[in-house]
Amino acid sequence: MGGDHGPHVTVPAALEFQARLPDVEVVLVGLRDAIEARLSGTNPRVRIHPASEVVAMDEPPAQALRYKKDSSMRVAVNLVKSGEAHACVSAGNTGALMAISRFVLKTLPAIDRPAIATVLPNSRRTNTYVLDLGANVDCGAEHLLQFGIMGAMLVAAVEHKERPSVGLLNIGVEDIKGNETVKQAGELLRSSGLNFYGNVEGDDIYKGTTDVVVCDGFVGNSVLKASEGVAKMLLSFLRNEFKRNPWRMAIAWLATPVFNALRERMDPGKYNGASLLGLRGIVIKSHGSADAFAFGQALGRAVDEVRNEVPQRIAQRMLQLQGPALPRSSVQ
Amino acid sequence: MGGDHGPHVTVPAALEFQARLPDVEVVLVGLRDAIEARLSGTNPRVRIHPASEVVAMDEPPAQALRYKKDSSMRVAVNLVKSGEAHACVSAGNTGALMAISRFVLKTLPAIDRPAIATVLPNSRRTNTYVLDLGANVDCGAEHLLQFGIMGAMLVAAVEHKERPSVGLLNIGVEDIKGNETVKQAGELLRSSGLNFYGNVEGDDIYKGTTDVVVCDGFVGNSVLKASEGVAKMLLSFLRNEFKRNPWRMAIAWLATPVFNALRERMDPGKYNGASLLGLRGIVIKSHGSADAFAFGQALGRAVDEVRNEVPQRIAQRMLQLQGPALPRSSVQ
Numbered sequence: 182m183g184g185d186h187g188p189h190v191t192v193p194a195a196l197e198f199q200a201r202l203p204d205v206e207v208v209l210v211g212l213r214d215a216i217e218a219r220l221s222g223t224n225p226r227v228r229i230h231p232a233s234e235v236v237a238m239d240e241p242p243a244q245a246l247r248y249k250k251d252s253s254m255r256v257a258v259n260l261v262k263s264g265e266a267h268a269c270v271s272a273g274n275t276g277a278l279m280a281i282s283r284f285v286l287k288t289l290p291a292i293d294r295p296a297i298a299t300v301l302p303n304s305r306r307t308n309t310y311v312l313d314l315g316a317n318v319d320c321g322a323e324h325l326l327q328f329g330i331m332g333a334m335l336v337a338a339v340e341h342k343e344r345p346s347v348g349l350l351n352i353g354v355e356d357i358k359g360n361e362t363v364k365q366a367g368e369l370l371r372s373s374g375l376n377f378y379g380n381v382e383g384d385d386i387y388k389g390t391t392d393v394v395v396c397d398g399f400v401g402n403s404v405l406k407a408s409e410g411v412a413k414m415l416l417s418f419l420r421n422e423f424k425r426n427p428w429r430m431a432i433a434w435l436a437t438p439v440f441n442a443l444r445e446r447m448d449p450g451k452y453n454g455a456s457l458l459g460l461r462g463i464v465i466k467s468h469g470s471a472d473a474f475a476f477g478q479a480l481g482r483a484v485d486e487v488r489n490e491v492p493q494r495i496a497q498r499m500l501q502l503q504g505p506a507l508p509r510s511s512v513q
Numbered sequence: 514m515g516g517d518h519g520p521h522v523t524v525p526a527a528l529e530f531q532a533r534l535p536d537v538e539v540v541l542v543g544l545r546d547a548i549e550a551r552l553s554g555t556n557p558r559v560r561i562h563p564a565s566e567v568v569a570m571d572e573p574p575a576q577a578l579r580y581k582k583d584s585s586m587r588v589a590v591n592l593v594k595s596g597e598a599h600a601c602v603s604a605g606n607t608g609a610l611m612a613i614s615r616f617v618l619k620t621l622p623a624i625d626r627p628a629i630a631t632v633l634p635n636s637r638r639t640n641t642y643v644l645d646l647g648a649n650v651d652c653g654a655e656h657l658l659q660f661g662i663m664g665a666m667l668v669a670a671v672e673h674k675e676r677p678s679v680g681l682l683n684i685g686v687e688d689i690k691g692n693e694t695v696k697q698a699g700e701l702l703r704s705s706g707l708n709f710y711g712n713v714e715g716d717d718i719y720k721g722t723t724d725v726v727v728c729d730g731f732v733g734n735s736v737l738k739a740s741e742g743v744a745k746m747l748l749s750f751l752r753n754e755f756k757r758n759p760w761r762m763a764i765a766w767l768a769t770p771v772f773n774a775l776r777e778r779m780d781p782g783k784y785n786g787a788s789l790l791g792l793r794g795i796v797i798k799s800h801g802s803a804d805a806f807a808f809g810q811a812l813g814r815a816v817d818e819v820r821n822e823v824p825q826r827i828a829q830r831m832l833q834l835q836g837p838a839l840p841r842s843s844v845q
Contacts, residue, residue, distance in 0.1 A: 241689070304746050315684050318692040352647050352734040357573075360650040360731060383735040384742030399692060400735050402684040403715040403728070407736040408743045410716030414636050415747055418778055422771045429771060435764045439754045446750055 182211040182235045182253040183273020184469045184476075191272060192219035194476035199227055201477075205484055208266055211235070211253035232256035238469060242276035246284055254278055258285045261462040268463035268483035270454070272471055278464065279316050279457060286462040289492060291499040294320075295459035296328045296398070297466065298335055299405070300452045303389030310336050310345075311386060311394045314455060315402035322365035325349065325395050329370050329377070330498050331458040332393035338489035339482075340392070348381030348391035350400060356380070366395070373502065412447060450475030454482035459495065463487055514543040514567045514585040515605020516801045516808075523604060524551035526808035531559055533809075537816055540598055543567070543585035564588040570801060574608035578616055586610055590617045593794040600795035600815035602786070604803055610796065611648050611789060618794040621824060623831040626652075627791035628660045628730070629798065630667055631737070632784045635721030642668050642677075643718060643726045646787060647734035654697035657681065657727050661702050661709070662834065663790040663827050664725035670821035671814075672724070680713030680723035682732060688712070698727070705834065744779060782807030786814035791827065795819055 184190060188211065195207045206226065209216050213231045220227070234252040236245040249255060254273050260266035262285050271278050275297070283295055298312035312328050313320070320328075329347045336345035349367050351359040356367060358380060370377040378391045383404055386394050396404070423433035433440070445451075449468070453475035457464040463486045467479035486492075516522060520543065527539045538558065541548050545563045552559070566584040568577040581587060586605050592598035594617050603610050607629075615627055630644035644660050645652070652660075661679045668677035681699050683691040688699060690712060702709040710723045715736055718726050728736070755765035765772070777783075781800070785807035789796040795818045799811035 239687075302746070304749055318684065350735055352650065352731055363731075383738030383740070384745070386739055387742035387746040396735070399684055399695075400732050403682055403732050404735050404739040406715030407718055408715070408739050410719035411740045411743045412747060413716070414634070414719040415744060415775075415779065417636060418775055419771070422774045423768075429768075432764060432767045432771070436755075436761075436768060439751070439761060439764070442754045443747075443750055447747065 182215065182232075183238065183271050184467065184471060185238075185272075186470075186472075188215050188219045190471060190473050190476050192216060194473040194480065195227060196220075197473060198477050198480045202484065207480070208257075208260065210257040210260065230256065230260065236274050236277045238274050240274055240277060242274070242280035245274065245277035246280045252281075255281050255285070258282050258462075258464065261464065262286055267487040268465060270465045270467060270476075270479050270483045272467040272469055272476060272479075275315070275466055278466055282457055282460055282462070282464045286460045286464070288459050289461055289496045289499060291502070292327055292331070292459040292495070294324055294327070295457050296324075296331060297401075297455050298332055298458050299455040301386055301405075301408070302447065302452065303387050305389035307389050307392075308336075308340065309386050309389055309394060310392060311396070311401055311405070312458065313396065313398035313401050314405055315398045316457070317398040319399075320362065320397040322362050322369055325362070325366035325397070326369040326373060327459065327499075328395045329366075329373065329375055329393065330502065331495050332395060333375050334494040334498050335456060335458060335486075335491055336392045338491045338494050339485045341489075342392060344376040345392035346376045346378045346390075347393040347395060348378045348385060350386075350394050350396035350404075351380035351382065354380045354382065362397075370395075409449070416447075451478060454479030456482065456486065456491070458491070461492060463492060514547065514564075515570065515603050516799065516803060517570075517604075518802075518804075520547050520551045522803060522805050522808055524548060526805040526812065527559060528552075529805065530809050530812045534816065539812070540589075540592065542589040542592065562588065562592065568606050568609045570606050572606055572609060574606070574612040577606065577609035578612045584613075587613050587617070590614050590794075590796065593796065594618055599819040600797060602797045602799060602808075602811050602815045604799040604801055604808060604811075607647070607798055610798055614789055614792050614794070614796045618792045618796070620791050621793055621828045621831060623834070624659055624663070624791040624827070626656055626659070627789050628656075628663060629733075629787050630664055630790050631787040633718055633737075633740070634779065634784065635719050637721035639721050640668075640672065640724075641718050641721055641726060642724060643728070643733055643737070644790065645728065645730035645733050646737055647730045648789070649730040651731075652694065652729040654694050654701055657694070657698035657729070658701040658705060659791065659831075660727045661698075661705065661707055661725065662830050664727060665707050666826040666830050667788060667790060667818075667823055668724045670823045670826050671817045673821075674724060676708040677724035678708045678710045678722075679725040679727060680710045680717060682718075682726050682728035682736075683712035683714065686712045686714065694729075702727075741781070748779075783810060786811030788814065788818065788823070790823070793824060795824060 210230045232253040257269040296313035455466045465483045542562045564585040589601040628645035632640045787798045797815045
């Protein structure tokens, strides 16, 4: 039900996804009437699971958590909790999704806080995974360590990399740089057994210096939004310059394949689907403005994480770090 | 002497600047031999002020401050202190320049910490001033308030705007968003008498939502470097796509004026010259990799700040905020 377009985008995306991956069963959770209105004819393989409420995009997360017990978001996360669904994908209110997921699913053993991770493109044509992107705005060194582990396990699982490299976002590459929290996090990461690269800077995200970049959620959120802003500004400058006169418009027409390639490469929809990591279950947040293609990418990410057992990998890695003190049975 | 190219860039830039602005007197501070080697023939209007040492680009700031009393950087800042120069421009080690400037010049009354401010382009074709960019990595709410005042006074002075708008970088536009420090800073800014817009997000820098964007130095530095990284990645994608075959190369050749316009607009050299604000004197930091054109821009910024009395404006505004308790004589 969530996102800027609700079922207008999520339902067609789900149908298309279902057709493409017939071994995946999609469950549409939300207001039955709204969903059915978007289902053109019957599709027996897409099931509707009704929910009577909808969390608004601007609703305070605490309110959504406390009062909307039958929201589509809450019901979908409940399905993950009960094991009826392997993952939940939502384009709705990020804060509410995080609050509900954390409350319903709980965090994995030894994980203090879940984090939001996303994939960004880089010059090496690989993927850079960045976390946290805004779930945590006052991170301690321990949290940053946990983000490093969660990010590395995500990459190990979905990119099939044995030992993904982890960078710590800082304002300089030297160990002495940064605030106290980051310095301590660097020490923890160095002795974590992860493939810790050391400090990286903002531009290293797009250079592809490391597979994972770890940062406080305030920093990660600001960096992500600023990056989107720069890309938009640059592309709009380019568009305006090419529209300046008919001659330039003709050149732009000739250059169509170049711009298509650029669009294909930089398309934020391609990278849609942020992972809520550290939970006892898989929850994927789609961008609110996602179109059907982008929402399909988020669905694909969910399936990827299910098949590659991301939460289980994180739990196992945390156990190794913590030693055998934690009971294995607590790992879902 | 500083930067990646030393006098190879700074001396030609100074000569060109001097020729362009004959009413400005440029003093070249550094190793006499190195400077004279770059001065082709005599130019009576460029004076050399000798200094026997050079701060290395990777030298710890504390070491430069303690042991290099006759470095070009220290001597140049001393000239500002003594009144012999109106401003100091350096392409050298940022941390050392900040440490030396702060030690020699001291901060303005009621300013706890200097900040680094720079200009970034935006879609509105105006300038966005962002601070702090890395001088302070653990800012309290009071510091963010001071940055807001310093930024607003800088814009008022050099852009001749009566009441520049000030935004507080946050991870959402609602007042309840962000960490405690940012929430408190929001309250302080709201009651500061500044034209406070409220919270802005990373992309607002490039949308040009406000004239000034205030943030912690860790965040600002990360955002700035990530922005540079995205822009570089995008342009390199574009370049590679246009080089893919001779046909595309021909189209790129036809599109040369477009790319020149884009380069002209996005040229980081054009925006070169970060201000060390909050000091009792004007110090401008040029990017280490600046070429002669870019270094000239930093020199221009210094002249602009001198002519528009930036430190005096900041001091006056702080006095208004603090009430008449502070003695006016302490304002340089």
